[in-house]
Amino acid sequence: MPEALTPRAAEALLRPASKRTTTLRAMLEYLHETGRGATIIGDDGQTVTGICMDSRAVLPGDLYIAAPGARFHGAQFAQAAAKAGAAGILTDLEGEATSSALGLPVLLADDVREVIGELSALVYGTDETCPELFGLTGTNGKTTTSYMIRAVLRALGRETGLVGTIEIAAGDQPIPSILTTPEAPQLHGLMAKMAELGVDAATMEVSSHSLSYRRVDGLRFAVAGFTNLTQDHLDLHGSMEEYFTTKAALFDLERSDRAVITVDDQWGRDMAAKATAEVWTLSTDATNPNADWTVGNVVAAGLGHRFELRGAQGQVLDLFTGLPGDFNVSNSALAVLMVLASGVEVTKMQAALDAANPLTVQVPGRMQVIAESPAAIVDFAHNPDALARALSSVRSSTPGSRVIVVFGATGERDATKRPIMGAVAAKHADVVIVTDDDPHSEDPAPIREAVAAGASEEIRVNGLDTQVLQIHPRGSAITAAVAMARENDTILVAGRGHEVFQEVMGVNIELDDREELRRALLENGFRPLDASRDSVNPENKG
Numbered sequence: 001m002p003e004a005l006t007p008r009a010a011e012a013l014l015r016p017a018s019k020r021t022t023t024l025r026a027m028l029e030y031l032h033e034t035g036r037g038a039t040i041i042g043d044d045g046q047t048v049t050g051i052c053m054d055s056r057a058v059l060p061g062d063l064y065i066a067a068p069g070a071r072f073h074g075a076q077f078a079q080a081a082a083k084a085g086a087a088g089i090l091t092d093l094e095g096e097a098t099s100s101a102l103g104l105p106v107l108l109a110d111d112v113r114e115v116i117g118e119l120s121a122l123v124y125g126t127d128e129t130c131p132e133l134f135g136l137t138g139t140n141g142k143t144t145t146s147y148m149i150r151a152v153l154r155a156l157g158r159e160t161g162l163v164g165t166i167e168i169a170a171g172d173q174p175i176p177s178i179l180t181t182p183e184a185p186q187l188h189g190l191m192a193k194m195a196e197l198g199v200d201a202a203t204m205e206v207s208s209h210s211l212s213y214r215r216v217d218g219l220r221f222a223v224a225g226f227t228n229l230t231q232d233h234l235d236l237h238g239s240m241e242e243y244f245t246t247k248a249a250l251f252d253l254e255r256s257d258r259a260v261i262t263v264d265d266q267w268g269r270d271m272a273a274k275a276t277a278e279v280w281t282l283s284t285d286a287t288n289p290n291a292d293w294t295v296g297n298v299v300a301a302g303l304g305h306r307f308e309l310r311g312a313q314g315q316v317l318d319l320f321t322g323l324p325g326d327f328n329v330s331n332s333a334l335a336v337l338m339v340l341a342s343g344v345e346v347t348k349m350q351a352a353l354d355a356a357n358p359l360t361v362q363v364p365g366r367m368q369v370i371a372e373s374p375a376a377i378v379d380f381a382h383n384p385d386a387l388a389r390a391l392s393s394v395r396s397s398t399p400g401s402r403v404i405v406v407f408g409a410t411g412e413r414d415a416t417k418r419p420i421m422g423a424v425a426a427k428h429a430d431v432v433i434v435t436d437d438d439p440h441s442e443d444p445a446p447i448r449e450a451v452a453a454g455a456s457e458e459i460r461v462n463g464l465d466t467q468v469l470q471i472h473p474r475g476s477a478i479t480a481a482v483a484m485a486r487e488n489d490t491i492l493v494a495g496r497g498h499e500v501f502q503e504v505m506g507v508n509i510e511l512d513d514r515e516e517l518r519r520a521l522l523e524n525g526f527r528p529l530d531a532s533r534d535s536v537n538p539e540n541k542g
């Protein structure tokens with residue numbers, strides 16, 4: 001396992017090389033101008049060159065943000081921040097006493113979280129210079145769509161950046177991803193770094209956590225996109241309505257100029273109605289009379305699809321994605337539309353699509369095609385719904401072809417989904433190879449048993465002739481799948497996507513499903529595709 005970066009080394013990667021200086025006085029004036037209550041204790045001429053909300057990552061000259069959290073008040077760590085070279089502290093009334101006792105100047109604000117984004121913009125100058133931003137939110141498809149947008153922008157000759165679950169990239173420079181959407185000070189540092197490197201357009205996954213925690217404050221999106229909404233993160237949001245309302249904040253005119261919203265479900269239609277940014281709606285139903293753009297003439301082509309994207313004004317674009325899965329038609333249409341919404345001409349877009357085939361971009365571990373004959377695909381689907389969708393979308397129309405699936409259930413997580421995933425696999429595949437996912441510290445054998453029992457029960461109740469095998473470790477299960485595959489078959493290795501370590505009984509073992517598949521394919525005389533686009537930073541565990 002590669003050595004993890006220290007928090008300070010990781011933080012430094014998110015900063016521009018050139019330093020700007022801002023005074024606490026300038027920050028105070030900004031807060032007053034924008035109607036916020038704030039005061040300074042100590043030297044108001046103090047300069048800062050960075051801003052950071054984690055004492056472990058503070059760099060010399062930073063303003064340390066001591067904010068209240070769910071577990072601690074950041075003021076508890078103000079002393080550590082001072083020791084690391086913080087030039088000042090931003091805190092609230094609760095953190096005042098601890099912070100001012102350290103002798104550093106203190107900027108006191110009524111609500112710290114409320115002002116972090118805007119102050120970060122002042123510190124890094126992103127209120128003046130920032131790449132054109134494309135933000136994606138929704139439960140599924142954010143990562144895939146953001147890679148597609150980046151590929152389309154590149155095909156149009158733009159210098160791009162990317163911020164998301166799998167990786168951060170500033171131009172060609174890879175940076176380990178910490179959260180799907182980093183904290184506001186890190187995002188602003190990163191945008192300044194991207195601008196410094198000549199990046200003029202960046203895509204960003206905007207998680208619901210980031211909207212709740214105000215991580216994207218102070219940034220303005222040229223175009224924000226919505227994929228879909230299904231049940232998730234109710235621990236944070238409490239209800240689907242609350243989850244929806246949190247996501248809706250991205251489509252407010254205060255945050256985004258334009259919104260491209262997929263209206264295939266009711267949540268999408270509600271989102272379009274609620275948005276105050278200029279809305280373009282997208283439907284994958286060609287007969288939807290209410291959508292501004294629709295998808296039509298979808299035909300299977302190779303493992304992917306060819307289709308038309310039609311505008312209400314008569315515009316028509318011919319699109320192709322080589323990525324398997326019906327949902328990748330929707331992701332592709334959304335990606336193209338978001339770039340069109342930023343002001344690109346239809347004819348220019350069509351030329352770029354034809355020349356560079358950007359919608360076939362390899363997204364690490366997301367319906368990633370490792371070989372075409374047999375079709376060998378690695379996907380991140382790790383719950384019953386996603387597994388059903390992935391399995392039903394990879395079945396080939398060639399008579400006699402089979403679907404072979406390799407997957408397992410995660411340890412120390414919702415045990416009720418284990419037999420359900422087994423049943424889903426038995427229903428949609430011809431051969432089910434049950435193996436280990438990430439057992440974590442749980443004994444993997446009973447996990448496999450529970451999954452296999454669900455598969456057997458489905459077979460018994462519905463009189464299926466699906467074959468079920470239990471094989472471990474995971475590498476051997478993948479080898480067995482390839483050994484039994486014929487050229488017309490499809491092998492889906494599901495659950496771990498781009499992850500490169502598997503935690504078994506508390507030990508991290510190096511394991512990359514894509515590498516295992518490639519090895520087994522070569523051993524069996526098949527030809528895997530070029531591996532050069534796995535493109536994941538080795539620092540990322542996923």
Ligand SMILES: CC(=O)N[C@H]1[C@@H](OP(=O)(O)OP(=O)(O)OC[C@H]2O[C@@H](n3ccc(=O)[nH]c3=O)[C@H](O)[C@@H]2O)O[C@H](CO)[C@@H](O)[C@@H]1O[C@H](C)C(=O)N[C@@H](C)C(=O)N[C@H](CCC(=O)O)C(=O)O
Nearest residue numbers: 053054055056069070071072074077179180181207209210
């Ligand atoms: C639930 C959640 O998102 N919590 C975030 C929140 O934590 P918190 O408010 O509870 O903070 P806390 O732990 O009480 O600490 C209070 C303050 O002390 C600071 N601190 C703490 C310890 C220390 O040694 N030094 C120090 O300075 C903390 O940085 C924080 O500012 O604020 C912290 C820092 O500001 C975040 O790091 C933390 O994210 C945690 C690490 C996290 O795992 N978040 C996940 C759930 C998340 O955001 N995920 C979404 C994607 C979800 C998905 O789609 O699957 C994402 O965008 O990545």
Ligand SMILES: Nc1ncnc2c1ncn2[C@@H]1O[C@H](COP(=O)(O)OP(=O)(O)OP(=O)(O)O)[C@@H](O)[C@H]1O
Nearest residue numbers: 139140141142143144165327366367379380381390
């Ligand atoms: N538009 C979509 N609708 C439904 N499922 C999708 C869609 N796009 C991708 N998927 C499925 O969901 C999985 C996760 O896709 P992706 O990583 O693009 O989404 P995400 O929103 O970024 O989720 P995560 O944060 O979990 O990575 C994929 O492996 C695929 O199985």
